[in-house]
Amino acid sequence: MTITGKSAAEIFDSIRLQVQTGKLPPGAALPPVRDLAAALEVNRNTVAAAYKRLTATGLARAQGRLGTTIADQNAPGEQEGQNFDSPLADLASGNPNPDWLPDPTRLLARDDYRPRLYGEPTVSDALEALARRWFDSDCPAGYRIDMTHGAVDAIERLVAVHLVTGDGVAVEDPCFLGTINALRLAGMHAIGVETDAEGMRPESLERVLSAGAQAVLITPRAQNPTGCSLSAARADALRAVLAKFPNVLAIADDHFALLADAPYASVIPASTWRWALIRSMSKALGPDLRVAFVASDTATSDRLRARLAPGMTWVSHLLQDIVGACLTSPEVATIIGEAKAQYTRRRNELADALRSRNIPVPPLADGFNVWLPVEMDATALAHSLARRGWLVRSAQAFAVHTPIHAIRITVSALKDGEADRLAADVRRCLDGG
Known part of the structure; x- marks a missing residue:
C-alpha cells in the first residue's frame, strides 16, 4: 500500500x-x-x-x-427474515404470522379494471381519496400523498432527495435493521439518539440536531426492535425540539399503523419545512405487498414524484388496486382486527410468563416483538437459547453506537402454550443453566 x-x-x-x-x-x-x-x-x-x-x-x-x-462495499448488513434452513423455533425473523394475513387474490375479480399507461397519475384517485381520510387528522395542512415500495424504500428515497452523502441522520438507538442498511447504502451517517420506554429522549435528540444532523427518523409506535410507542407527552416534547430546527428533514415511520394498539401521536411541527409521514401495508397485508403511503409537504412530494414518475419507478397501479380492495373490504378489516388481537395476546402472554419468573420486561410494548434487556452478554444468551431450540435476535444487530445488552423475540411465530416454556428456558439461561 x-x-x-x-x-x-x-x-x-x-x-x-x-x-x-x-x-x-x-x-x-x-x-x-x-x-x-x-x-x-x-x-x-x-x-x-x-x-x-x-x-x-x-x-x-x-x-x-x-x-x-x-469498508466492505458489497456487504448488505444483517437482514430481517425467516431462516428456512434452521431446525430451531424461529423467533428472530421479524415476520408477521402468515396465517393472519388476508388473501388478496380473492379480491382481484373486478369489472372496472383497465390497463394503465405512461403519463397516468402516480397514485390512483380512489386510493388517494382513501389515504386522505386516513391522514387528514395527522398531517399539517396542504400535504400531498405519494406511494413507494414499502417504508424502507420511502426512507431511502426521502434522504436521497434532500440530503447529500455523509449527512447525519438521527435515529433511535437501537434502530431497525432495514433503516440502518438503507442509510448506510445511501451514504448517510446514522447517529443514535437515546431511547427509553416512551421512545426518543428529547434532550438526546436536541444534542444530535445541535451537532449538525440534517434529518431525523422517528417511529411513533411499535418501534422495531423495542416495541415502544410515543406517549402524547413525549411526542409533544419531541415536537418542541424539532420546532427549533425547522430546516431538519423530519420523517415519521408509522410502519405498524394498521395493527398498532397505541394511538398515533404526531411529532411534526407546523414550522418544519421538510417532513414526511410513512404508513406501510407490509405488516398487515403481507411483506409481498410492498406498498407504503407517504404524506409530505409539497416540495418533498415534488422531489419524490420526480423519482417516481411514470416510465421510471412508479408503484404498480395493479398493486395499488389490490391495496385499495383490501383496505375497503369488510372481510379484510375483520382479518386485520383478529391479527391485531392475536399479536397483542402473544406479546402479553410472553411478557407475563417472563415477569412471573422475575425477568423484567419494558412496558408499553407494541408490534410483533418483545424486547428483553439483560445484564449478561446478549449474544451468549442467544446462543444458549439456540441450544434449547429457540432462535432469537441479539441486540447488537440493532445497535447504532454503543453496545446494547438485550434480545428481540418475535412473538408472531409462537405457538399456543410455548410462551411459558420459552420463559422458563430464558430463566435457566440467565441463571447459567
Whole structure:
C-alpha cells in the first residue's frame, strides 16, 4: 500500500483508487493520521480531512481507537427474515404470522379494471381519496400523498432527495435493521439518539440536531426492535425540539399503523419545512405487498414524484388496486382486527410468563416483538437459547453506537402454550443453566 498526495483531495483519490483496484481490500487498516501525515510531509488536519471524506462516502469506517479501516462495499448488513434452513423455533425473523394475513387474490375479480399507461397519475384517485381520510387528522395542512415500495424504500428515497452523502441522520438507538442498511447504502451517517420506554429522549435528540444532523427518523409506535410507542407527552416534547430546527428533514415511520394498539401521536411541527409521514401495508397485508403511503409537504412530494414518475419507478397501479380492495373490504378489516388481537395476546402472554419468573420486561410494548434487556452478554444468551431450540435476535444487530445488552423475540411465530416454556428456558439461561 502506497498512499500519495499533498492535499486532502489527492490523498482521498489515492486511497479510493487502491480500493477500486483491490489493493486495499475490505478490512484493511489505514495508517494512523499522525503516521501518514509524517510520511507525506503534510499537516495532520489534511490527512484527517481525507479520512473524514472516506468515511462520509462509505469507503472507510472510523472505529475510534481501533483506527480507520476499508469498508466492505458489497456487504448488505444483517437482514430481517425467516431462516428456512434452521431446525430451531424461529423467533428472530421479524415476520408477521402468515396465517393472519388476508388473501388478496380473492379480491382481484373486478369489472372496472383497465390497463394503465405512461403519463397516468402516480397514485390512483380512489386510493388517494382513501389515504386522505386516513391522514387528514395527522398531517399539517396542504400535504400531498405519494406511494413507494414499502417504508424502507420511502426512507431511502426521502434522504436521497434532500440530503447529500455523509449527512447525519438521527435515529433511535437501537434502530431497525432495514433503516440502518438503507442509510448506510445511501451514504448517510446514522447517529443514535437515546431511547427509553416512551421512545426518543428529547434532550438526546436536541444534542444530535445541535451537532449538525440534517434529518431525523422517528417511529411513533411499535418501534422495531423495542416495541415502544410515543406517549402524547413525549411526542409533544419531541415536537418542541424539532420546532427549533425547522430546516431538519423530519420523517415519521408509522410502519405498524394498521395493527398498532397505541394511538398515533404526531411529532411534526407546523414550522418544519421538510417532513414526511410513512404508513406501510407490509405488516398487515403481507411483506409481498410492498406498498407504503407517504404524506409530505409539497416540495418533498415534488422531489419524490420526480423519482417516481411514470416510465421510471412508479408503484404498480395493479398493486395499488389490490391495496385499495383490501383496505375497503369488510372481510379484510375483520382479518386485520383478529391479527391485531392475536399479536397483542402473544406479546402479553410472553411478557407475563417472563415477569412471573422475575425477568423484567419494558412496558408499553407494541408490534410483533418483545424486547428483553439483560445484564449478561446478549449474544451468549442467544446462543444458549439456540441450544434449547429457540432462535432469537441479539441486540447488537440493532445497535447504532454503543453496545446494547438485550434480545428481540418475535412473538408472531409462537405457538399456543410455548410462551411459558420459552420463559422458563430464558430463566435457566440467565441463571447459567
